[in-house]
Amino acid sequence: MVLELHPMVETDFDDFARISRSSFQGGIADLLTLGDLTPEVLASTRDRHLGHFRDDPHSRYVKVVDSDTKAIVAVAYWEIRQEERPMEQFLEDTGPVPIPPTAHPEAWEEFFGYLTHARRNVMGNGPIAFLHLLTTHPDYQRRGAGAIIMKWGCEQADKYRVRAFLEASQKGKGLYEKFGFKEVERKVFDLSKWGGDSVDIMTLMFRDAEPVPS
Numbered sequence: 001m002v003l004e005l006h007p008m009v010e011t012d013f014d015d016f017a018r019i020s021r022s023s024f025q026g027g028i029a030d031l032l033t034l035g036d037l038t039p040e041v042l043a044s045t046r047d048r049h050l051g052h053f054r055d056d057p058h059s060r061y062v063k064v065v066d067s068d069t070k071a072i073v074a075v076a077y078w079e080i081r082q083e084e085r086p087m088e089q090f091l092e093d094t095g096p097v098p099i100p101p102t103a104h105p106e107a108w109e110e111f112f113g114y115l116t117h118a119r120r121n122v123m124g125n126g127p128i129a130f131l132h133l134l135t136t137h138p139d140y141q142r143r144g145a146g147a148i149i150m151k152w153g154c155e156q157a158d159k160y161r162v163r164a165f166l167e168a169s170q171k172g173k174g175l176y177e178k179f180g181f182k183e184v185e186r187k188v189f190d191l192s193k194w195g196g197d198s199v200d201i202m203t204l205m206f207r208d209a210e211p212v213p214s
């Protein structure tokens, strides 16, 4: 199996929605679940991201493809900008979708409340390479697809001389550390408050741009 990186195209966004749903499992994700991936839910995820893809010139959607089967195995949404942006507009554009009936309302509020804090107070509105989302299909995890996407994103950040920022899940943190991301803050979600039996951790991480060899 050879894994190849490509820019996403409009017809890839159903796969984007399917892969995201299948890989975000466990921990707090189970309390935020949108329920079954019905055609309506799939369409709403697809259309929200297609909107960013079409309308935001700073959005960069990439995919990793298995060259044998041509299947998309991992996807990511980066935003790479060299100029400031109005923060309130950004929060409105990327804010939570309406709370689904299957989600736990307090978990939802605490999770998205923390994301808003992370973006407003930690990332800020300056030039940035922001990893909105990275996800590898569960059948293809730990085979290097995530690293291919991280290498590309870090090269873009270096090329445009911007810091990179992300909100790491526990599964992603080790991978991000390998690419030079450093923890600046973390949030521990106590899942026992909502009937779970463990904690989940989100780690806010920055990586400074590195000089590009001339």
Ligand SMILES: CC(C)(COP(=O)(O)OP(=O)(O)OC[C@H]1O[C@@H](n2cnc3c(N)ncnc32)[C@H](O)[C@@H]1OP(=O)(O)O)[C@@H](O)C(=O)NCCC(=O)NCCS
Binding pocket: 023, 024, 025, 074, 133, 134, 135, 136, 137, 140, 141, 142, 143, 144, 145, 146, 147, 148, 167, 168, 169, 170, 171, 172, 173, 174, 175, 176, 178
């Ligand atoms: C986090 C995530 C995107 C990583 O994607 P991935 O394709 O599995 O990433 P990689 O295979 O490049 O690297 C993951 C780990 O596998 C290891 N690895 C890479 N190639 C490997 C191989 N051939 N054999 C064994 N391990 C390998 C990496 O060293 C890394 O180890 P670490 O986690 O201990 O640091 C994936 O686990 C995922 O989608 N998780 C659910 C959603 C999520 O949490 N997304 C991140 C949100 S911030």
